Amino acid sequence: MSRFLVSLSLLANLFLLASNAYSDPLISRVTPPSKPYHQGQNEPVTARFLTDQRFDLQTTVQPDAGTTITQVRFVIDGKELVKISAQNSNTANTSFVTTGLVEGLKPNSAVVSFRGYSNKQEGIHHLVVEATQSDLKVTADEWHVFEIVGLQRLGSKAKNVIIFLGDGMGATHRTAARIVAKSYEQGKANGRLAMDTFPVSGLVMTASLNSIVTDSSPGMSNYVTGNKANNNEEGVFPDDTKDAFDNPRVEYLSEYLHRIKGTSLGLVTTADVFDATPAANAVHTSDRGKGSGIVDQYLDDQNLTGLRVLMGGGRKWFLPNASGKIEKNQPVINGSQRTASSDYVLPDDLVTGWGAAKGAKDPERNLIADFRSAGWQYAPNYSVLKDAISTKNPPHQLLGLFTFSNMNVAFDKINGRRCASEASASAFANGCAAGTGKGPFGEGIETPLSSSSPRGSVVHDFGFPDQPMLDEMTDAALKVLDHDNDKGFILMVEGASIDKQSHLMDTDRWILEVLEFDRAVAMGQRYAQAHPDTLVIVTADHECSGASLIGSLKVNRDTVAKNLASDPGKAAVLRDKQVGVYEGAGFPRYRILADGYPADTDIQGKVLIGYGANADRYETWLSNPRPTSDSQQPFIGVEPLNTYPAHPAARNAENGLFIAGQVPGDNAVHTGTDVPLGAMGRGATLFTGFFDNTDVFFKIGQAMLGGVRE
Amino acid sequence: MKSAFKSLILKSSLTLECMALCMSMIALNALAAPNALAAPSSLSSLPPSTIKFGDLYKMPVGPEGLEPSEKLLNLANQRVSMLGYVVTQTPIVPGRIILSPLPITMDDEDERLADDLPATAVFVHFDPTHEAITQLLDHPIGTLLKVQGILSVGLQEEADGRVSTIRLTIE
Ligand SMILES: [Zn+2]
Numbered sequence: 001m002s003r004f005l006v007s008l009s010l011l012a013n014l015f016l017l018a019s020n021a022y023s024d025p026l027i028s029r030v031t032p033p034s035k036p037y038h039q040g041q042n043e044p045v046t047a048r049f050l051t052d053q054r055f056d057l058q059t060t061v062q063p064d065a066g067t068t069i070t071q072v073r074f075v076i077d078g079k080e081l082v083k084i085s086a087q088n089s090n091t092a093n094t095s096f097v098t099t100g101l102v103e104g105l106k107p108n109s110a111v112v113s114f115r116g117y118s119n120k121q122e123g124i125h126h127l128v129v130e131a132t133q134s135d136l137k138v139t140a141d142e143w144h145v146f147e148i149v150g151l152q153r154l155g156s157k158a159k160n161v162i163i164f165l166g167d168g169m170g171a172t173h174r175t176a177a178r179i180v181a182k183s184y185e186q187g188k189a190n191g192r193l194a195m196d197t198f199p200v201s202g203l204v205m206t207a208s209l210n211s212i213v214t215d216s217s218p219g220m221s222n223y224v225t226g227n228k229a230n231n232n233e234e235g236v237f238p239d240d241t242k243d244a245f246d247n248p249r250v251e252y253l254s255e256y257l258h259r260i261k262g263t264s265l266g267l268v269t270t271a272d273v274f275d276a277t278p279a280a281n282a283v284h285t286s287d288r289g290k291g292s293g294i295v296d297q298y299l300d301d302q303n304l305t306g307l308r309v310l311m312g313g314g315r316k317w318f319l320p321n322a323s324g325k326i327e328k329n330q331p332v333i334n335g336s337q338r339t340a341s342s343d344y345v346l347p348d349d350l351v352t353g354w355g356a357a358k359g360a361k362d363p364e365r366n367l368i369a370d371f372r373s374a375g376w377q378y379a380p381n382y383s384v385l386k387d388a389i390s391t392k393n394p395p396h397q398l399l400g401l402f403t404f405s406n407m408n409v410a411f412d413k414i415n416g417r418r419c420a421s422e423a424s425a426s427a428f429a430n431g432c433a434a435g436t437g438k439g440p441f442g443e444g445i446e447t448p449l450s451s452s453s454p455r456g457s458v459v460h461d462f463g464f465p466d467q468p469m470l471d472e473m474t475d476a477a478l479k480v481l482d483h484d485n486d487k488g489f490i491l492m493v494e495g496a497s498i499d500k501q502s503h504l505m506d507t508d509r510w511i512l513e514v515l516e517f518d519r520a521v522a523m524g525q526r527y528a529q530a531h532p533d534t535l536v537i538v539t540a541d542h543e544c545s546g547a548s549l550i551g552s553l554k555v556n557r558d559t560v561a562k563n564l565a566s567d568p569g570k571a572a573v574l575r576d577k578q579v580g581v582y583e584g585a586g587f588p589r590y591r592i593l594a595d596g597y598p599a600d601t602d603i604q605g606k607v608l609i610g611y612g613a614n615a616d617r618y619e620t621w622l623s624n625p626r627p628t629s630d631s632q633q634p635f636i637g638v639e640p641l642n643t644y645p646a647h648p649a650a651r652n653a654e655n656g657l658f659i660a661g662q663v664p665g666d667n668a669v670h671t672g673t674d675v676p677l678g679a680m681g682r683g684a685t686l687f688t689g690f691f692d693n694t695d696v697f698f699k700i701g702q703a704m705l706g707g708v709r710e
Numbered sequence: 711m712k713s714a715f716k717s718l719i720l721k722s723s724l725t726l727e728c729m730a731l732c733m734s735m736i737a738l739n740a741l742a743a744p745n746a747l748a749a750p751s752s753l754s755s756l757p758p759s760t761i762k763f764g765d766l767y768k769m770p771v772g773p774e775g776l777e778p779s780e781k782l783l784n785l786a787n788q789r790v791s792m793l794g795y796v797v798t799q800t801p802i803v804p805g806r807i808i809l810s811p812l813p814i815t816m817d818d819e820d821e822r823l824a825d826d827l828p829a830t831a832v833f834v835h836f837d838p839t840h841e842a843i844t845q846l847l848d849h850p851i852g853t854l855l856k857v858q859g860i861l862s863v864g865l866q867e868e869a870d871g872r873v874s875t876i877r878l879t880i881e
Contacts, residue, residue: 215820275824289822289871316829319775321873323865330783331864333767334775335829337873368774380773404771404829461811462828463771500826503817666798667817 025069025133026106027141029060031237031248032227033209034127034144047227047237048147048694050701051122053256055227056248056353057081057114059141060240061131062106068134072096072112075128082114093353102240111240113248115353122150149226149698151706158535158682158703159488160481162524163223164195166517167216167277168499168510168544171676175549176507176607177514180598184587194522195538198678202687204696205674206542209238212672216499217288219541219693220280220492224253226697232288234280244287245344249354253697254281254490257704258306262487266309266477270407270470270516271496273298273312277541281492282307285344291317291337292363293344299371300357302397309477309491311400313407315380318367325364335404338363371399381466389479398480400473403464409497410516411509411623413467414597416459470495471519478527488704493520502545503667507609508601508623510547519596528681535684535703537696539677545668546612551585553621554578556604560622568655569618575657578621579608611659613669618656683708758791758858763811763830766876771829776875782863791858792832792878803870805838809857809878823872833874834859 032047032055049055061069071085084094093115101109119125124147130140166173174195182191189196208218209228218229227250230238236247257263267278274291282305283297295317298310321336340361351358368378377395379385385400408416459465468476474493481489495517501510521538528534553560555578567573580586588605590598601623608621663669677696679687683703687696702708761781768777794809799816809832816825834857859878866874 272824275821291823314824315771315775316873321865323867330778333778333782333863333865333875335771335875336775336865337823339867339871339873341867341871378773406824406826458812460770463767463769463830465770496824500817500821503820504815665800665819666815667820670820 024064024137025067025131025139026062027059027129027131027139028062028105029058029238029240030127030129030141030144031056031058031239032127032144032146032250033237034146046124046145046147047250048149048698049119049226049250050256050698050705051148051150052118052120052260053226054116054118054249054251054354056237056250057117057127058111058237058239058248059129059131060105060109060111061139062109063133064135064137065107067137068108069098069110069112069131070134071132072110073128073130074114075130076119077125078128081117084112084114086110091349093349095347095349097241097246097347100242102242105240109240113349115249115349118251119148122148149701151702154702154707155709156533156682157705157707158700159533160485160491160531161489161535161537161700161704162491162493162528164493164495164517164521164524164536164538165220165223165277166495166498166514166538166540167219167271168502168542168670169495169514169517169540169675170543170547170671170673172547172549172609173498173502173510173514173540173543174676176511176547176609177518179549179588179607180511180590180601181515181518181592181596183589193518194525195518195678197525198536198538198680198684200679200684200687202677202679203674203690204539204677205690205692206540207672207693213670214542214672215288215670216276216541217280220277221252222693223539223541223696224281224492224700225250226694226701228694230286232276233286234276234288235282235284236286238286243347244285244290245293245359246347246350247284247286249284249350252281252305253700254305254307257488257490258304260705262306264306264308264481264485264487264489266481266489266491267298267307267311268309268470268473268477268491268520269312269494269496270409270513271312271494271500272314272317272405273310273401274314274317275312275406275496277494277496278310278312278492281305281490290342290344292339292342293359295367296344296359296362296365297357299367299374300359302374304354304356306489308397308489309480311379311398311402311473311477312494312496313401313403313405315368315401316404318371318401320366321363323363336363338365338367368399368401371397381464382468382472383466385468385472385476389476394476394479394483396480396484398476400468400476402467403462406496406500407467408459408462408464409501409509410469410512410597412458413469414512414595416465416467417595420465469519470516471523474520474523478523482527482531491524493524495520498540499544499670502547503669505545505611505614505617505668507607511601511607512597515597525680533682535679535681535700537677537679537687537700539696540675541693543671543673543675545614546671546673548610548612549607550610551579551581551608552588553604553606553608554580554584557602557622560602560620564620564655569658571657574619574621580605611668613663613671614659614661615663615666615668616661617659619659620656682710758789759785760791761785761861762792763794763828763832766830766832776829778863782861782876785861786863788861789858790861790878791856793854793856794832796855797827797831799870801870803868805836806868806870807834807836808832809834809855832876832878833868833872834878834880836880 035045057074063069073083074081086096095113097111124145127144128142132138178193206214208214208231210230215231217234221229221234239247254265269278274294276288279294283294316337319334319336321338322332325332343361344359346359376397376399379400498510498513524536528536563573593599686699766782795813797808797810797814859880862877
C-alpha cells in the first residue's frame with residue numbers, strides 16, 4: 001500500500017473518530033461484528049455467512065444524558081430492513097431492551113435486535129444502523145459490512161460429515177501417541193495412527209473473537225458457524241445484556257443443514273455432555289457454564305438441530321432437583337446438579353425469530369424421563385448401549401449418560417477392564433488386588449476410600465464401572481445415524497480429556513486419551529470407506545499445554561524410584577542422568593496389548609514431554625498414580641490411606657524435579673499455536689493448505705451443498 | 711501413630727481424652743494451633759460416628775442417579791466424622807470446601823462444571839472467619855483431611871451455583 005493511501009485511510013479514520021465523538025446518540029456496538037476498511041488493510045474484517053444462513057442483527061445505543069432512545073433503523077444495502085421504536089418494541093422477531101444491561105453503559109441505553117435475519121445474495125453487504133433519541137438527534141453508523149459466501153456448483157456432494165475433535169490436541173500429542181502405539185525403527189514409524197493416514201492435511205489458525213488463545217467454546221463453534229465467538233461463548237455474538245441465553249445468534253451447521261435438507265446430528269464426547277465442545281454444535285449461549293439450560297435445549301430444540309444421538313457424561317444435569325421435596329419421608333438425594341440459575345428462558349423475539357422453544361426455569365424437571373417420552377432410548381452404561389445397537393433396528397434416537405460429570409479417562413477405564421478380566425489380572429501379578437499398590441500401568445493404583453465398593457480401580461471409586469470407550473460410543477452413534485439415513489448426518493466426536501489431562505500435565509493419561517480418540521477415528525474412517533459420500537475431518541479446537549516431545553527416559557522405573565529416594569528434587573540426577581535427548585532418546589518400544597493400549601507406560605525409554613505453557617509442577621517422569629507409602633501425608637496408617645496422586649504442584653512435591661511455571665495458576669493453559677487437520681472422503685481435497693478455523697465451516701458447506709469435482 | 715501428626719484442634723473445649731479418641735474435628739499437617747471455634751453445641755459431647763465415601767450411596771450409581779444408603783439416612787442430622795481430600799477449586803468459596811474420595815483439581819476457568827468431581831463428594835461448611843480452616847484453602851492441594859460436623863442430606867444450591875447432596879457443617 002502506498003504512503004499516499006495510508007495517509008488517506010488515516011485521515012478517514014480520524015474523521016470517523018471525530019464524527020463519533022461529536023455525534024449523539026452513541027452507537028457502541030453493531031452485530032454482526034465487523035471491522036471496516038481501515039489503515040493497512042485491503043480487505044475488511046467481516047462476519048461471513050453461507051447463503052440464507054440465519055443470524056441476528058443487534059445494536060447497543062447509548063443516549064445523551066436526560067434523553068432516551070426512541071427508534072433504531074437497520075438499513076441493508078441502502079434499503080430499510082426494519083424500524084424498531086421504543087413504543088411498539090418486543091413484537092414478533094424484534095426487541096428493544098433497556099433493562100438487564102451490563103454495567104458501564106450510559107443511563108437509558110438500549111439493546112435493539114432483529115432476530116433470524118438471512119440473506120440469499122452473495123457478496124459484501126452494507127449494514128447501516130441509525131438511532132434516534134428523544135431530543136430528535138440522530139446518529140448513523142455506516143461502516144459495517146457482512147459477507148454472504150457463495151458456493152460453487154461443482155459435482156458430487158457429501159451426504160454425511162464426521163468431525164473428530166481432539167480437544168487440545170496439537171502436533172505433539174499426535175506424535176507422542178504414534179510413538180507409543182506404533183514404535184519407530186531406523187527413523188521410520190512402524191505404523192501410522194488412523195488419523196495419520198488421512199490423505200489431505202491442513203493447518204488451522206485457532207484464535208477466537210477476543211483472543212489469540214481460545215477456549216473450547218469458540219474453538220468448536222467457529223468451525224460450525226463460520227464466525228468468531230468470544231471465549232466462553234458458543235453459537236452467539238457478544239452483547240451488552242446480562243442474560244446468557246439472549247445473545248445474538250448465528251445459525252449452526254447442524255441447524256442450517258437440518259433446516260434446508262433435514263440432516264440429523266450426533267454428539268459424542270468423553271466429557272460431560274453440557275461441556276463446551278458438544279454444546280457448541282447445538283446450543284446458543286454466552287456462558288458455557290449454564291448446564292441446566294444447555295442440556296434442556298438439546299431436547300427442546302431437537303427439531304432445530306436434528307439431534308438424534310447424545311452421548312457422554314453429565315447425568316447430574318438430567319436428574320430432577322425437587323429441592324426441598326420429601327419423598328417417602330426422606331429428602332430427595334439423587335445428586336442432581338440442576339438449578340434455576342443455570343437454566344434458560346428465551347425472550348419472545350428469539351422464540352419467534354428462530355422457532356426455538358421458550359424454555360423454563362425448571363430445576364425439578366426430570367430430563368431423562370422427558371427424553372424417553374420424546375422417543376429416545378436411554379443407555380446408562382455400556383451393557384445397555386451394546387444391547388441397544390445389537391439389533392437390526394437400532395433406536396432412532398439414543399441418549400447415553402455414562403457418568404455424573406466427565407467420563408473417566410482411558411487410562412482408568414482400561415485399567416478397570418483389565419482388573420475385571422481374569423486373564424489380565426493374572427498377566428499383571430497383583431495388578432488389581434486390594435491394597436497391593438500395583439496396577440497395570442505401573443505401580444501404585446491403590447484402593448478406594450471405601451469399605452464397600454469393589455477395590456482396584458478408579459472407575460469403581462467413581463461408581464461407574466461399566467463405561468464405554470470412545471470408539472464403542474462412536475460405533476453406536478454411527479449405527480443409529482446410519483439407520484434411516486436418507487437425508488445425511490453430522491456427527492461430532494470429541495476426545496475431551498486430551499485437553500483436560502494436558503491441563504494437569506499428566507503425560508501418560510493424555511497419551512492414552514489420544515490412543516482412545518484414534519481408535520474412534522478408525523471407526524469413522526471405516527464408515528467412510530464403506531460410504532464414500534461421507535466427509536471425515538480430524539482436528540483440534542486448539543493446542544493445550546504447549547506440549548513438546550523432548551526425548552525419552554534413559555533409565556528404568558526402579559532406577560527412577562531409587563533416584564527419587566536418594567536425590568529428591570536434584571536436577572543433576574533427576575534431569576541430567578535420566579532425560580535422554582537427541583540420540584540418547586533412541587526409539588521407545590512399548591508393548592501393546594490386545595485391547596490396543598500399552599501393557600506398561602513406565603518403560604525404560606518411555607516418551608518424555610516438556611510443557612511450554614506449564615504451571616509450577618514437580619516431575620518424576622513416571623505415570624501417576626505412583627507408589628503411595630508416603631510418609632509426608634497425615635493419617636498414614638489410618639484407613640483409608642492417602643493413595644491417589646494429588647494436584648500436579650503438590651503431586652510428587654516431596655521428591656520430584658521442580659519445574660517453575662511460566663503461567664499463573666495451577667494448570668497448564670491453552671496455547672495459540674496452529675493445529676493440524678486431516679480430511680478424507682468426499683470433499684476432503686478442500687481442506688488442504690493453511691486456513692482459519694472459520695474457513696472450515698465454508699469448506700464443509702461447499703462439500704455438502706456445492707459438491708466437489710471427483 | 712496419631713501423635714506423629716501435628717493436630718489442629720479447633721475446639722478449645724475438647725478434652726485431651728476426646729482428642730485422642732476422636733482425633734479432633736480437623737487435623738492437618740503443619741498448621742499451628744489456632745483460636746477456638748464457636749462454643750460446642752450439645753451434640754458435640756457425643757462421640758461422632760464415622761462414615762466413608764463408599765458407604766454414602768448404593769454403588770455403582772444407578773441409572774436414575776444416586777440412592778442413599780441406610781447408613782447415610784440413619785446418620786442424617788447427627789455428628790459424624792469423615793476423611794477425604796480437599797478439592798482444589800478456583801475461585802475459592804469462602805466458608806466452604808469440598809471433600810472428595812480422590813484428590814481432584816477443578817479448573818473452573820476452562821471446565822466450569824464439566825469436571826472430574828466424584829458424585830460422592832461432600833460439601834463442608836464452616837465459619838468463613840475461622841482462620842485455621844481458611845488457611846487450608848492456600849495449602850498444597852491434595853491435603854487429606856478429617857472433618858467432624860453435623861451431617862445434612864438433600865439437594866441444596868451452594869454459593870458457587872453447584873448443588874450439594876451431602877453437607878457437613880462444622881459446629
Ligand atoms: Zn482446555
